[in-house]
Amino acid sequence: MITIITNRDLEAKNSKRPDGRAYNEIRPLKIEAGVLERADGSAYLEFGDNKVLAAVYGPREFHIRRFLKPNMAVLRCRYNMAPFSVEDRKRPGPDRRSLEISKLTSEALAPAVFLEKFPRSSIDIFIEVLQAEGGTRCAGITAASVALADAGIPMRDMVVACAAGKANDQVIMDLSEWEDKEGQADVPVAIMPRTGEITLLQMDGQLTKDEFEQALDLAKEGCMKISEEQKKAIKNRYGGD
């Protein structure tokens, strides 16, 4: 039998929002574009204690004939968590959760990309979570958008994602890890910021219809804040001479 002594859980339960944030505040956010040498586009993002790296190759020649699309590019996405990114080491390799998130990320980004411009090619997006602290799928989508823009891929908008939910009976923006685990609902959302169109939506937990609408609005609000940082990251890369 193994007993574990730690102060972590105690701290979380004692405060209203454990890290002192207001219901509509996002965690500290930092985004940098163009951080890798070999990839066509890349971005590194820190969101709370999340550390996510996204890279893009493409458009590039695609060799798997049966998936080739004659009149547009194929968008492929691989979301992966590093073994050391979580408290209990994660075995390397894709698990079911990673596969689901990979699919959702691809579907969240596809509406924005001008895929028709590149027939018979692929655009490959790789997302690595180096450290996880709740909300990695949203952080991944946000970083991937910046990487796509950095790679020079034409898009209608830069997709951005943020989650909202309910914890301690309060509808809140941007759940931390504890709020995600111990809270009452989690609603990750991705939008194209210019039009507000929703490209990713999931929900788990228990919410009334009103609460859901509140959460959706909060998530979209969070997205708009994060969108500003995405744009800054790209413009900073090119000097702001």
Place this chain on the structure above:
Amino acid sequence: MQPIVPEITRESVTNLINKGERADGRKLDQYREISLETGVIKKAEGSARVKIGNTQIMIGVKTQIGEPFPDTPNVGVFMTNSELLPMAAPNFEPGPPDERSVELSRVTDRGIREGKIIDLEKMAIIPGKKVWMIFIDMHILDYDGNLLDAAALGAMAALMNAKFPTATVKDDEVVIDHEKLQPLPLNEKAVMCTLAKIGNELVVDPSLEEEGIMGARISIGIRSDGAICSMQKGGERPFEKEEILKAIDIAQEKTKELFKFLPKA
């Protein structure tokens, strides 16, 4: 699939090296710029981010309680794993580790294991039943040549950076105290130096371009007390005995510089 190197590039790089120069202006025995940061991933017990030129690796060290190997019941366990992430190069594909990735893990592991870097005897908790397991996970983020030296340096730094909980035994039960952290019991330090044979010369720290045209490479793992603790030849061309001996001399000199990048013990 290895990318095809243009014939004219092969010629120009080889000619330069035969004259004692390299395409990026380095001397034959010069490393590219090296940077090493530790403690970058707080969720890991130990971590390091290493860059040699543009080659970049993120290494995490995690500890876990587990069972010992049956033939060594009183000794802790450590395992090294590497992932050549598809983002690191256009020709890296997602999937289980291929032979390159496995070689990288095993060679890095060998330097630490055979160099007796970690005092595994101090990692037993209940002999025969419960021991500490150390996982070294190397995530290759950007590949620009010479993964072996970067991996060895980064793995060593991550081990030195690691702090793990104390485990005590009370009434046949294991009590893990996350508030009382201790460094890993390390006896020694080891790093690796790789030389590539191009034309008639040996060059230290081959760049991506140089790896594409080299005939063979020799990687030598050296401990801070000068002992050679691992060696690996790669590539499809042969070496002469004198070349290997010369490589060892160069490696023993160059690794002195590499040790300076490690955190102060």
Place this chain on the structure above:
Amino acid sequence: MILVEDKDIVVPGEVLAEGEYFAGRGTFKDETKVCSALVGLVAIRDNKISVLPLQSKYIPKRGDVVIGKITEVRFSMWNVDINSPYSGILPASDVFGREKRDMNKAFDVGDILFMRVVDVDEVKKVKLGLKGRGLGKFRGGILVEITPTKVPRLIGKKGSMINMIKDHTKCEVVVGQNGLVWVKGSPDMERIVEKVIKTIEAEAHTSGLTDRVRDMLNQLLGKEEDSQEEEQFKEELIQ
């Protein structure tokens, strides 16, 4: 109403103008709004707003001249990597007539060629050709790679930039529209040209570049002369 200025850096989705404006390259129209599709620089000409990309892949167009690498030798064609999402094929008939074809003897894997894009079909299958002045296989020299969007800047108005580089360094320089550049001269001069090309790529979107490149050339060549004199001096001492 135009919401941005000429040479502003914009990102995908950014609204550039509202009203009766034409959506030029790198933009798209969403009802009355002209929006940027790319990361790039705004270019406003009369009523047309375009965005010039800062980063882009090369998409082959008929008539372009490109530098490519042979990746495969087939029975009646060579497969060529032209640094694009679309690879090209060079038909054997461009080299051989009716005689027996010894494909490897002509061009082998790893050879670098200067070719013309003869045709690109609707699904972007690319056909390359060698008929034309200066086209053919390169011997010796080095290859430098830049983002294809920077090629016009490297060439300069009426070739001013590229000719300045050639004159100063006495190197042959051939620029492919696909972002590959072939340079041949003395090994030291080749490396100098490489440095200069990389500088132009990094600073393409800034002004005063031509003067800075001229200064850079003079400085690097001055150093070359100094070190050559040093070598001579050392040799004379030894004698």
